[in-house]
Amino acid sequence: MKEIIKYEFQKIWSRKIVWTGLLLLLLVNLAIAVLNGSYHVVTSDGRELFGSEAEEYVKERTGKYTGLLNDDKAARIIKEEKPSESVEYGEYYGLPLYNYVQYIFGSEEEGGLGKTVDDYTRKGITLEVGHSQRWISLFSYLPMMILGIGTVAAIGVSGVFSEEYTRRMDALLLTSKNGKRKCIYAKIIASFLFALVCYGAMLLVNIVPFLLKDGIYGWDAAVQLSYEMCRLPYTFNCGQTALCMIAGGLLGTVMITSVTLIVSVLCKSSFAAIIISFTLYVLPMLMQQLLPMNVVCMTPLGASTLEVLQQPFVSLGGLKVLFYLKIIVAAAVLVVIMWFVTRRVFSRHQVQ
Secondary structure, three states, rough: HHHHHHHHHHHHOOOOHHHHHHHHHHHHHHHHHOOOOOOOOEEEEEEEEEEEHHHHHHHHHHOOOOOOOHHHHHHHHHHOOOOOOOOOOOOOOOOHHHHHHHHHOOOOOOOOOOOHHHHHHHHOOOOOOOOOOOOHHHHHHHHHHHHHHHHHHHHHHHHHHHHHHHHHHHHHHOOOOOOOHHHHHHHHHHHHHHHHHHHHHHHHHHHHHOOOOOOOOOOOOOOOOOOOOOOOOOOOHHHHHHHHHHHHHHHEEEEHHHHHHHHHHHHHHHHHHHHHHOOOOOHHHOOOOOOOOOHHOOOOHHHHHHHHHOOEEEOOOOOEEOOHHHHHHHHHHHHHHHHHHHHHHHOOOOOO
């Protein structure tokens, strides 16, 4: 069985389009990971800082306010860290902490869950001040990288069954000793191994440069201190958010692999399988204006987005758990359906 799995795994990797797509994606990932977090800051006294100098300034000024945020501290940040108006467009390049606090608590329009920090506190939310900017930058591009790895996985897995039809190898396989059982199992296992290897490589290329630069510095900062997550209705930090996004990406990878295997076994052309799989992958995100967000978040691509964390809790025997529980169930259901469909369709395939 191991030899059959190894053989099927090598077949997936032998396709030039898979290598080309993966290498291109990893190079883009590496470039973004290295360049991510470049800083441009306008200080309160009118200085304009770039690169490492700006980064050190952000760390120094943010460190001055570390600890739990309260209304007095928020007022101080807004007053003391306001970028100088002497620099053109300086209001767009203030200290990130200032930008977030000003947006949530200092603007006329309500930017978060309330106009004061006390509004958050009354909802049971504590806001820890820290250097969250580097994490927010990571969260902003990670879903796009997961989109890319899902595309590569769809391309690689799409030919697992459909290419056997195209090459008319199905006749040989289905009449062989292991064709209707071990061969199908090997194809399924090899497909998941391929997808997980691709996902693991993507994580390494993105996470390793991130951690080598500053480690987990800023992990404990409240993720609510950002434009994207200021309405998150419970206490959560950047480190927890990163782990959840990685888990969501993993679940999404499992789901897109399952869907692609189903499409592959039903299509007689690997090209058609690629097109259909990719369409099914991105369609929910393209239709997110028409679909409820809780439905979008249970799709392969939606599972890796920050919106999942903003979905209502799931009740489990009186215990409230994150929405990821529904995604886990959806992924498990897809795997079961895939296992049944692929075995039944391929083993009963009638060679023309």
